[in-house]
Amino acid sequence: MSTNGSLNRKLRMALVGGGQGAFIGRVHATAAILDNRAELVAGALSSDPARAKASAPDYDIPPERAYGSYQELIEAESQRPPGDRVDFVSVATPNHTHFEIAKAALDAGFNVVCDKPLTFDLPQAEELAKAVNASGAVFAVTHNYTGYPLVRQVRQMVQAGELGEIQAVRVSYIQGWLRTRLEADDHKQASWRTDPARSGAAGAFGDIATHAFNLARYMTGLMPVDISCHLKTFVPERALDDYGTAIIRFENGGLGTITASQISHGRENDLSIEIDGTEASVAWRQEEPNKMLLRRNGQPHAMYTRDPNAPFMNEQGAAACRTPAGHPEAFFEAFANIYRSAYDDMILRAEGKPFDTNNTIYPNVNDGVEGMYFIQQCVESSRKDGAWLPLRHELARP
Numbered sequence: 001m002s003t004n005g006s007l008n009r010k011l012r013m014a015l016v017g018g019g020q021g022a023f024i025g026r027v028h029a030t031a032a033i034l035d036n037r038a039e040l041v042a043g044a045l046s047s048d049p050a051r052a053k054a055s056a057p058d059y060d061i062p063p064e065r066a067y068g069s070y071q072e073l074i075e076a077e078s079q080r081p082p083g084d085r086v087d088f089v090s091v092a093t094p095n096h097t098h099f100e101i102a103k104a105a106l107d108a109g110f111n112v113v114c115d116k117p118l119t120f121d122l123p124q125a126e127e128l129a130k131a132v133n134a135s136g137a138v139f140a141v142t143h144n145y146t147g148y149p150l151v152r153q154v155r156q157m158v159q160a161g162e163l164g165e166i167q168a169v170r171v172s173y174i175q176g177w178l179r180t181r182l183e184a185d186d187h188k189q190a191s192w193r194t195d196p197a198r199s200g201a202a203g204a205f206g207d208i209a210t211h212a213f214n215l216a217r218y219m220t221g222l223m224p225v226d227i228s229c230h231l232k233t234f235v236p237e238r239a240l241d242d243y244g245t246a247i248i249r250f251e252n253g254g255l256g257t258i259t260a261s262q263i264s265h266g267r268e269n270d271l272s273i274e275i276d277g278t279e280a281s282v283a284w285r286q287e288e289p290n291k292m293l294l295r296r297n298g299q300p301h302a303m304y305t306r307d308p309n310a311p312f313m314n315e316q317g318a319a320a321c322r323t324p325a326g327h328p329e330a331f332f333e334a335f336a337n338i339y340r341s342a343y344d345d346m347i348l349r350a351e352g353k354p355f356d357t358n359n360t361i362y363p364n365v366n367d368g369v370e371g372m373y374f375i376q377q378c379v380e381s382s383r384k385d386g387a388w389l390p391l392r393h394e395l396a397r398p
Contacts, residue, residue, distance in 0.1 A: 007347045007350055007351065010036070010037060010038050010039045011037060011038040011039075011087045011088065011343055011346055011347075012038070012039060012041045012042075012084075012085070012086045012087045012088075013029075013032050013033075013038050013039065013040045013041065013042075013086060013087070013088060013089075013090060014040075014041070014042040014043060014044075014073055014077060014086040014088070014089045014090070014110075015028060015029055015040060015042075015043040015044075015045065015059065015089075015090050015092060016043070016044050016045075016070045016073065016089060016090065016091050016092065016093055016101050017045065017046075017091065017092035017093035017094075017115075018043070018045050018055070018059070018092050019045035019046030019048075019051050019052055019054075019055040020046070020051060020054065020055050020058070021188050022045075022092070022188075023189065024092045024115055025045065025092040027092075027331075027332065027335055028090045028092045028113070028115070028142070028335075029059055029090075030332055030335075030336075031144075031332055031335035031336040031338070031339055032090065032113075032336070032339050034332065034333070034336040034339075035336060035339075035340050035343075037340065037343050038087075038339070038343065040059055040060070040061065041061070041062075041065060041086060042061060042065035042066075042067065042073060042077060042086055043055075043056060043059060043061045043065070043066060043067065043073070044067040044068065044069055044070045044072065044073040045059070045061075045066070047069070047093075047097075049068030049069060050068075052066065052067065052068050052069070053066045053067075053068060065077075070100075070101045070104065071104065073089075074089070074104050074105060074108050074110070077108075077110075078108045078109075086110060087110070087111060087346060087350065088110055088111035088112060088113060088138070088342075088346060089101070089102075089105040089110050089111070089112055089113075090112075090113045090114075091105075091112065091113070091114040091115055092115050093115070094192045094198045094199070095117055095119070095120055095192075095198060095199050095200050095206070096120045096197065096198045096199070096200070098114055098115065098117075098118060098119050098120070098124075099119040099120060099124040099125075099127070099128055102114050102119075102128055102131075102139075103127075103128060103131050106128075106131045106132060106134075106135040106137055106139070107131065107135070109135065109137065110137065111137045111138040111139070111342075111346050111349065112132075112137060112138075112139050112140070113139075113140045113141075113142060113338070113339065113342060114139070114140070114141055114142070114368070115141075115142050116141055116142060116143055116210060116211070116214075116363075116368065116371060117200065117206055117207075117210050117368070117371050117372060117375060118141055118365070118368030118369065118371060118372055119368070119372060120200050121200060121201065121372065121376070122369070122372045122373055122375075122376045124372075125365075125368055125369045125371075125372040125373075126369060126395075128365060128368075128369075129365045129366065129368075129369050129395060132357070132365045133357070136349070137349070138342055138345045138346045138349055138355070138357075139357075139364055139365045140338055140339070140341075140342035140360075140362045140363065140364060141362075141363040141364065141365065141367055141368040141371075142335065142338050142363070143210075143211060143214045143215075143218070143338075143363040143367065143371075144331070144334050144335040144338055145211055145214075145215050145271060145286060145334065146214070146215065146218045146334075146338070146362070146363055147320060147333070147334035147335060147336070147337030147338050147362075148284075148286070148289050148320070148330075148334045148337075149290075149306045149308075149313075149317050149318070149320035149321045149329070149334075150284055150289065150290070150291070150292040150304060150306055150317060151215070151218070151219060151284065151334075152316040152317050152319075152320045152361075153292065153304065153313060153314055153316065153317030154219050154275065154282050154284065154292065155218060155219050155221075155316060156314045156315065156316040156317065157282070157314065158219060158220055158221060158275070158277075159221065160314075161279075162279065162280065163275065163277030163278075163279055163280045163281070163282065164277040164278030164279030164280065165252065165254075165277060165278045166220045166222055166252070166254055166275060166276070166277050167252075167253075167254045167255070167276050167277065167278065168254060168255050168256070168274075168275075168276040169216045169220055169222070169248075169254065169255075169256040169257070169273065169274070169275050169276070170256070170257050170273070170274045171212040171213070171215060171216050171256070171257070171258050171259075171271075171272070171273045171274075172212065172258070172259040172260070172261075172270070172271070172272055173208040173209060173211060173212045173258075173259070173260045173261075173270070173271045173272075174259070174260075174261045174264050174267040174270040174271075175204075175208065175261060175262045175264065175267055175268065175269060175270070176261075176262070176263060176264045176265050176266055176267040176268070177190075177262060177268075178190060178193075178194070178204075178235065178238075178242050178262040178263055179235070179262075179263045179264075179265060180235070181235050181236070181237065181238060183195070183238070184237075193207055194238055194239060194240050194242075195239065195240075196239050196240060199240060200375065201240075201375060201376065201379045202231070202240060202241055202375045202378065202379050203233070203238070203239075203240025203241045203242055203262070204231075204240075204241050204242050204243060204244060204260045204261065204262045205229075205231060205241055205244045205246075205260055205375060205378050205379070206240075206375050207262070208260050208262070208271075209244065209246070209258055209260035209374075209378070210371045210374060210375060211271060212258045212259075212260060212271065212273075213248075213258055213370075213371065213374045214363065214367060214370075214371055215271070215273055216248075216256055216258070216273065217367075217370070218363070218367075219273065219275060220275060221398045222250040222251065222252060222254055222256070223250060223251040223252075223392060223396060223398060224248050224249070224250055224251070224256075224391040224392050224396070225248075225249045225250060225251050225390070225391060225392055226248075226249050226388045226389060226390050226391050226392075227246055227247065227248050227249075227374075227377055227378065227381060227388070227389055227391040228246065228247045228381055228386045228387065228388050228389075229244060229245070229246035229247075229377070229378040229379075229381040229382045229386065230244060230245055230246075230382050230385075230386050231243070231244035231378065231379065231382040232244060234263050235263060241382075242261070242262045242263045243260070243261045243262070243263055244259070244260055244261075244378070244382070245257065245258065245259045245260075246258045246259075246378055246381075248391060249388075251392070268287070269286065269287060270285070270286070270287055271285070271286035271287075272284065272285040272286065273285075279296070280294055280295065280296045281294070281295045281296075282294050282295075283295075289306075289329075289330050289334070290305055290306040290328060290329060290330070291303060291304070291305055291306075292304040292305075305325060306321060306325065306329060307321075307324075307325035308321035308324070308325070309324070309325065310325065316361070320334075320337050337362075338362045338363070341360065341361045341362040342360075342362050345357075345360070358397060359397065366395040366396070366397060369393060369395045370393050370395065370396055373391070373393040374391065377389045377390070377391055
């Protein structure tokens, strides 16, 4: 058995969500065990008790720890001896259930890894942040794009001043899978993502623009001041936005733009970011994640590749790599980097040692609250025809 720091065992994981037909639950389960530092031992894999238990063999969860509901899971695991119960609960369910599951897990003393967006609305997110602080637990939010090596490379380059003062950020997240009204055909993913009762106040902006906003904040550290947003629903009879664009004004005078679409023909998962500084500009694209372009006027363009052994890689970038140069490393590995960093803090907590809950390399509950504030203010700004509204939440951090 591998050693987890000075904790001589694997961390024990419980998964909520991820039953038959789900996507993100399997991603969580794969990423969580990629580094052999955790094992999936329990689950409540569906809101349907029969489906939940029927899905357990797909994850090698033993029948006695395949629970019919998250309430049953938390109650039963809480009653197990400390040396046997789960260490953390991963929440991979539709948005409207995140709060109740995460809050129950925190109240029972478990660490939590929660999918994004954090909750159904901002008041829930703010209450959850209070619960995290009261619990002393580790809480990670799977804004997984922050786990890519070259994203972390750029983050450290910005922190070191290599790009100069950051003046402009352009982020777009373009998909096309909702060009037609798939939800009318009871498509599992489309059904809940376009349903205001399950997804929340926003559609595309809640689902993918939150990633774009988080990526801009993570890589640049710029503090937002206010936002103007226009959302649009182009597919007839759809209840939530499927396209939108926003302008953000930052504290240092910089400007940011965010565009999100789920109705652009032929586009798959095209998240891209460009950052303009006074000394240099960088560009990175999620569909080609092992390359990053750096530009300086009067100099040849520099193509950075993901290479943990290259002298141009900095500490944060190299530490996020798993394979040698030239071997594609992408979605699952980036997702696993969120888990790996959170595990370091879970081990410190298990050993009774202090850990920083605010300035973490992985997105934490404060980032989740910021994301919910972003959604709320975008929806309200669009409702007011693009009115400028505040965007800096009190929990925001550089």
